[in-house]
Amino acid sequence: xxxxxxxxxxxxxxxxxxxxxxxxxxxxxxxxxxxxxxxxxxxxxxxxxxxxxxxxxxxxxxxxxxxxxxxxxxxxxxxxxxxxxxxxxxxxxxxxxxxxxxxxxxxxxxxxxxxxxxxxxxxxxxxxxxxxxxxxxxxxxxxxxxxxxxxxxxxxxxxxxxxxxxxxxxxxxxxxxxxxxxxxxxxxxxxxxxxxxxxxxxxxxxxxxxxxxxxxxxxxxxxxxxxxxxxxxxxxxxxxxxxxxxxxxxxxxxxxxxxxxxxxxxxxxxxxxxxxxxxxxxxxxxxxxxxxxxxxxxxxxxxxxxxxxxxxxxxxxxxxxxxxxxxxxxxxxxxxxxxxxxxxxxxxxxxxxxxxxxxxxxxxxxxxxxxxxxxxxxxxxxxxxxxxxxxxxxxxxxxxxxxxxxxxxxxxxxxxxxxxxxxxxxxxxxxxxxxxxxxxxxxxxxxxxxxxxxxxx
Amino acid sequence: xxxxxxxxxxxxxxxxxxxxxxxxxxxxxxxxxxxxxxxxxxxxxxxxxxxxxxxxxxxxxxxxxxxxxxxxxxxxxxxxxxxxxxxxxxxxxxxxxxxxxxxxxxxxxxxxxxxxxxxxxxxxxxxxxxxxxxxxxxxxxxxxxxxxxxxxxxxxxxxxxxxxxxxxxxxxxxxxxxxxxxxxxxxxxxxxxxxxxxxxxxxxxxxxxxxxxxxxxxxxxxxxxxxxxxxxxxxxxxxxxxxxxxxxxxxxxxxxxxxxxxxxxxxxxxxxxxxxxxxxxxxxxxxxxxxxxxxxxxxxxxxxxxxxxxxxxxxxxxxxxxxxxxxxxxxxxxxxxxxxxxxxxxxxxxxxxxxxxxxxxxxxxxxxxxxxxxxxxxxxxxxxxxxxxxxxxxxxxxxxxxxxxxxxxxxxxxxxxxxxxxxxxxxxxxxxxxxxxxxxxxxxxxxxxxxxxxxxx
Numbered sequence: 001x002x003x004x005x006x007x008x009x010x011x012x013x014x015x016x017x018x019x020x021x022x023x024x025x026x027x028x029x030x031x032x033x034x035x036x037x038x039x040x041x042x043x044x045x046x047x048x049x050x051x052x053x054x055x056x057x058x059x060x061x062x063x064x065x066x067x068x069x070x071x072x073x074x075x076x077x078x079x080x081x082x083x084x085x086x087x088x089x090x091x092x093x094x095x096x097x098x099x100x101x102x103x104x105x106x107x108x109x110x111x112x113x114x115x116x117x118x119x120x121x122x123x124x125x126x127x128x129x130x131x132x133x134x135x136x137x138x139x140x141x142x143x144x145x146x147x148x149x150x151x152x153x154x155x156x157x158x159x160x161x162x163x164x165x166x167x168x169x170x171x172x173x174x175x176x177x178x179x180x181x182x183x184x185x186x187x188x189x190x191x192x193x194x195x196x197x198x199x200x201x202x203x204x205x206x207x208x209x210x211x212x213x214x215x216x217x218x219x220x221x222x223x224x225x226x227x228x229x230x231x232x233x234x235x236x237x238x239x240x241x242x243x244x245x246x247x248x249x250x251x252x253x254x255x256x257x258x259x260x261x262x263x264x265x266x267x268x269x270x271x272x273x274x275x276x277x278x279x280x281x282x283x284x285x286x287x288x289x290x291x292x293x294x295x296x297x298x299x300x301x302x303x304x305x306x307x308x309x310x311x312x313x314x315x316x317x318x319x320x321x322x323x324x325x326x327x328x329x330x331x332x333x334x335x336x337x338x339x340x341x342x343x344x345x346x347x348x349x350x351x352x353x354x355x356x357x358x359x360x361x362x363x364x365x366x367x368x369x370x371x372x373x374x375x376x377x378x379x380x381x382x383x384x385x386x387x388x389x390x391x392x393x394x395x396x397x398x399x400x401x402x403x404x405x406x407x408x409x410x411x412x413x414x415x416x417x418x419x420x421x422x423x424x425x426x427x428x429x430x431x432x433x434x435x436x437x438x439x440x441x442x443x444x445x446x447x448x449x450x451x452x453x454x455x456x457x
Numbered sequence: 458x459x460x461x462x463x464x465x466x467x468x469x470x471x472x473x474x475x476x477x478x479x480x481x482x483x484x485x486x487x488x489x490x491x492x493x494x495x496x497x498x499x500x501x502x503x504x505x506x507x508x509x510x511x512x513x514x515x516x517x518x519x520x521x522x523x524x525x526x527x528x529x530x531x532x533x534x535x536x537x538x539x540x541x542x543x544x545x546x547x548x549x550x551x552x553x554x555x556x557x558x559x560x561x562x563x564x565x566x567x568x569x570x571x572x573x574x575x576x577x578x579x580x581x582x583x584x585x586x587x588x589x590x591x592x593x594x595x596x597x598x599x600x601x602x603x604x605x606x607x608x609x610x611x612x613x614x615x616x617x618x619x620x621x622x623x624x625x626x627x628x629x630x631x632x633x634x635x636x637x638x639x640x641x642x643x644x645x646x647x648x649x650x651x652x653x654x655x656x657x658x659x660x661x662x663x664x665x666x667x668x669x670x671x672x673x674x675x676x677x678x679x680x681x682x683x684x685x686x687x688x689x690x691x692x693x694x695x696x697x698x699x700x701x702x703x704x705x706x707x708x709x710x711x712x713x714x715x716x717x718x719x720x721x722x723x724x725x726x727x728x729x730x731x732x733x734x735x736x737x738x739x740x741x742x743x744x745x746x747x748x749x750x751x752x753x754x755x756x757x758x759x760x761x762x763x764x765x766x767x768x769x770x771x772x773x774x775x776x777x778x779x780x781x782x783x784x785x786x787x788x789x790x791x792x793x794x795x796x797x798x799x800x801x802x803x804x805x806x807x808x809x810x811x812x813x814x815x816x817x818x819x820x821x822x823x824x825x826x827x828x829x830x831x832x833x834x835x836x837x838x839x840x841x842x843x844x845x846x847x848x849x850x851x852x853x854x855x856x857x858x859x860x861x862x863x864x865x866x867x868x869x870x871x872x873x874x875x876x877x878x879x880x881x882x883x884x885x886x887x888x889x890x891x892x893x894x895x896x897x898x899x900x901x902x903x904x905x906x907x908x909x910x911x912x913x914x
Contacts, residue, residue, distance in 0.1 A: 196672060198772070200770045207735050207736075208733040208734045208735045209733065209734025209735075210734070212733055213856065214755070214757045214759065214783060214785065215653060215750075215785055215854070215855040215856030215857055216750065216854075216855050216856055217733055217750065217855070218750065218755040218757045218785050218855060219697075219740050219741075219749035219750050219753050219754075219755040219785070219855065220729065220738055220739060220740045220746045220749040220750050221733055221735045221738070221739055221740075222697075222735065222737075222739035222740075223757055223758050225689075225758040225760060225761050225780075226689060226690070226692075226693065226757075226758045228686070229685070229686040229687075229689035229690045229758070229761070230686075230689075230690040230693075232682075232683060232686035232687075232690070233683070233686045233687040233689070233690035233691070234690070235683075236683065236687075240676075240679075272677065276665040276666065276669055276674055276678055277665045277666025277667070278664050278665045278666075278678045278679065278810065278811070279664075279809060279810060279811060279812050280679075280809050280810045281677055281678070281810075282677060282678055282679035282810040283676050283677045283678075284676075289677045292676035292677040293672075293673065293674065293675065293676050293677050296676050297676075298671070298675040298676040300671045300675045300680055300683075300772075300774055301680050301682040301683045301686070301764065301775075302671065302682075302764050302765050302770070302771055302772065302773050302774075302775070303682060303762075303763060303764025303765035303766040303771070303773070303775060304682050304686070304761060304762065304763055304764065304766060304778070305760075305761065305762040305763075305766040306760060306761055306762075307758065307759050307760025307761065307781070308759050308760035308781060309760040309761060309762040309779055309780075309781055312818070312819075312820075313657045313759070313781070313783060313818050313819070313820040314759055314760070314781075315655070315657075315757075315759060315783050315857075316759050316760070317757055317759075318758075318759070318760060321761070322766055323682075323766075324764070324765060324766055324770070324771075326671060326770060326772050328671065328672055328675050328676070352736060352737050353735065353736060353737045353738075353739040354735070354736060355736050361769070361770050362769075362770070363769075363770040397672070397673075398672040398673050398674070398675060398676065399670065399672030399673055400672055
């Protein structure tokens with residue numbers, strides 16, 4: 001791969017200039033008035049991919065913004081890598097706190113500033129430049145490659161799952177790589193191998209027909225806010241474990257090896273509370289903080305309201321109360337099954353003195369977990385070692401990236417989250433930026449990954 | 458007292474006409490633009506009292522609307538009766554649903570319609586006409602009488618407690634009688650002998666410094682809404698008893714005699730839930746519904762809020778949560794002591810994973826309980842028997858009338874609640890009215906009360 005690496009080094013200025021050109025297109029997917037710019041970015045990308053030597057490039061329609069597809073499929077005995085990214089960006093206005101126009105990229109202190117620099121134009125573009133570097137020097141890729149670059153990631157990828165389902169055969173692959181995140185530091189790469197899923201619901205408790213006078217009725221009518229508090233309180237035990245029967249049944253246990261890996265990035269209680277301001281840490285005592293957030297499911301009350309909560313006093317016995325709950329799920333929990341378990345448990349244990357409704361809400365997603373011993377992971381380790389000069393640590397993330405589960409569920413493909421950004425890059429914020437050194441190392445790492453996957457898969 | 462009763466009967470038309478004149482003055486205490494009408498009502502009342510033969514009549518200033526005072530103190534060996542009432546009224550507009558101008562009283566079907574007809578102009582005026590009837594015929598009252606007619610009852614009597622404290626010596630009495638409520642029916646008089654007091658507080662739970670991402674933090678930070686639900690849920694046991702240590706220490710037990718009296722007006726669970734719409738009754742199983750509401754203290758969550766409770770899903774771990782609570786208290790509970798007990802209990806049992814604040818709110822009031830065997834109660838029984846033709850039943854009311862406790866606390870005077878209204882009179886609502894037959898019986902009952910109290914005190 002040395003010729004490809006040399007090509008990337010020699011063309012660094014040109015690659016940087018192309019990235020500037022892409023950032024200059026304000027492809028804000030959520031703004032109807034930017035629909036033209038979104039399409040322009042897709043076309044720009046398709047043209048750039050064609051020039052790179054990628055074949056069958058097409059701007060493919062969806063019910064929303066298009067997907068840019070391209071492939072190179074001339075390695076019949078080698079595995080196929082699906083590279084996912086997105087060319088759309090978050091909204092940005094100078095008034096939000098930017099030092100300059102968010103869509104006029106500038107370089108300062110080795111960083112390119114501009115909306116989309118790290119999320120995801122710079123990271124996604126590193127893969128295209130990696131493929132170009134190999135094709136323009138070696139002449140052939142060591143593996144087959146397919147690109148799926150979408151234009152709706154920042155609005156929740158509403159049309160990606162149907163797109164994947166519709167083109168399931170065309171998109172078949174052995175591994176999916178996504179560069180749309182961050183690593184611990186430029187000196188310490190890291191790979192997120194687990195993401196939590198989500199199930200969302202709300203509980204509504206109805207008591208009397210209307211708000212009642214607390215003097216005339218209080219003491220002989222079950223207060224719905226109190227009843228809901230009793231239900232909520234009963235959903236955890238004193239150690240922070242969820243009490244819903246069956247809730248943990250499908251949770252994969254952590255192996256000793258995995259716990260050892262996770263402990264490398266553990267955080268002390270002092271650092272944890274310094275970060276979030278709570279008086280103390282909380283949760284299942286037999287798990288570390290990182291494990292509680294990354295490897296354990298939760299049942300979180302996102303909010304609750306009922307009755308009067310303004311200034312002063314209102315002596316009311318409220319008619320109803322509402323709580324909104326989301327559960328973060330880990331492999332192999334199923335969002336629908338967890339919802340059903342919670343609904344049944346609450347309905348079975350609710351007191352007869354109130355009427356309780358448990359309703360599912362949109363927004364569920366499957367958890368994702370990639371085997372850290374899979375061949376694609378070994379390839380990623382090798383790639384980071386060569387591209388960044390250090391082996392990555394493996395991490396679990398508490399949040400959810402639904403598309404990861406979409407790729408796993410719809411295409412049956414394991415996902416490697418190969419971030420090239422830093423969490424200080426201000427994605428979604430003002431003065432978003434991307435380190436040009438990370439862009440360079442990202443291209444090299446992507447080259448090494450395609451090489452390494454050939455031998456490990 | 459027969460000459461007085463005859464006088465009242467002969468002058469019924471004149472008394473009715475005077476009541477119409479009083480209702481015609483729109484003495485709405487809460488509206489600044491009605492301040493002149495409030496003063497006019499006070500002057501009208503003072504003039505009417507002087508003509509009735511009441512002495513030392515004065516419109517006495519307060520920091521707000523004046524109090525109309527008057528007395529007759531020529532029965533040196535007899536007890537002194539303090540008669541309280543109010544000449545101010547609730548706001549009323551024809552547009553609220555009145556059939557006519559609320560301040561142009563009309564008679565229909567034996568009822569006078571107009572704002573203040575029952576609350577409290579009609580009921581209060583019955584006492585003045587009773588005193589007039591005796592003074593204009595017998596020439597002397599059987600007991601000493603003092604009138605305190607205030608002009609701020611409908612705005613919470615803010616200046617009555619300081620007025621009572623300032624004129625404590627002048628207002629000394631053996632019993633206070635208030636006619637500002639309702640009886641069960643015209644055929645079945647009733648006396649409320651207990652009112653609940655109130656203590657108000659709010660609980661605020663603080664967790665992290667700001668709302669957190671439930672994916673990045675959920676599982677290792679105690680959720681303040683959940684923590685508050687746990688606190689709230691812990692304040693009652695499964696039978697609806699308050700768990701705060703000491704909460705019931707000062708509650709006077711019900712005697713068998715009292716329970717038998719209360720059972721006369723008990724309500725079935727079916728009627729109770731038909732009235733309020735709850736799926737079932739609730740509360741301390743060893744007490745009847747009337748006892749739970751009238752004779753037992755409560756801890757009521759008036760409302761609670763925290764986090765996100767709008768439509769859809771927001772995966773947030775909230776920074777704080779608030780609950781507002783009022784306790785209805787019964788004799789001999791003390792509002793400040795109960796607040797202190799709750800605050801200490803919550804602070805002592807709150808988990809160290811959150812920070813909890815318990816704050817007192819304005820609006821506390823002492824419970825009131827009058828001995829149903831007191832001489833003044835025996836006089837009231839006699840008065841109702843003679844005025845309405847039936848002995849009254851004794852009832853406890855779950856609500857609070859702070860002035861009752863004010864009279865008991867500040868002046869050390871037991872209060873007899875001698876209602877002449879019906880709860881169908883629509884006080885505070887449109888088409889407020891007062892039955893002229895109740896006005897007539899009220900005057901007779903007030904005459905009999907002054908006569909009876911002489912021999913029973």
